[in-house]
Amino acid sequence: MALGINMREAHFPGRAPIDAYGNGGFRFADMSHRGSILCLPSGIHGWQPADPASLASGDLQRVLDEADDIEILLVGMGPELRPLPKELREAFRGASIACDPMSTGAAVRTYNVLLAEDRAVAAALIAVD
Template sequence: MELNEMPFEGDRPIDGYGPGFFRIGGVAHEGALAVLPGEVRQWGGWEDLETLLNARDRIDVIFVGTGAEIAHAPAAFRDALEEAGLGVEVMASPAACRTYNVLLSEGRRIGAALLPVG
């Protein structure tokens, strides 16, 4: 098997995660996060639509990490983001981190809203 390093230009990849934290660009951040073009900030969870909607002119798709296991996003949350023209992909946080990194390396207009694992 051949392994290739993924190039990242501009925004930082999600390097890792663990109980209650995510490491982005080598810096550990605690709690739920919004990883958006040019910024990493605390995310208030399902009720915090404003943080994500404020980035709608910079992203096309938001990956929503629901923690260690996949869970359904509240209908009002998904509806508000889709109404604003954002694609919403809900998955467990580990899968959201991996998917975010792959699409980031391709130069896509993406963001991630992540609930911590464990």
């Protein structure tokens, strides 16, 4: 019987502030993750949007699945602010989630403040170099 590496989905089962970002990843809860992340009520999940330059509703379905526990979604769009596509804005409006796109750095800082205030916040953070 051959033993191989068992690859599992990246997931931290709790809410934690983001300690650092850059170099293509994030540090939180004494751990690091290379790539983008979703910070949700169910925990921090590794995330791979199909096209970070143009997000679609499928990229953020996990957020919509947890909509009952989220009031605010911060979307870290990378190094610069880009608008969210109309279909995404409408999907979040329909789920009663206020959606705020901004640069990843601004989203990390805002997420940490709202998390410390125990707000119903989530974040979709695209990794930056």
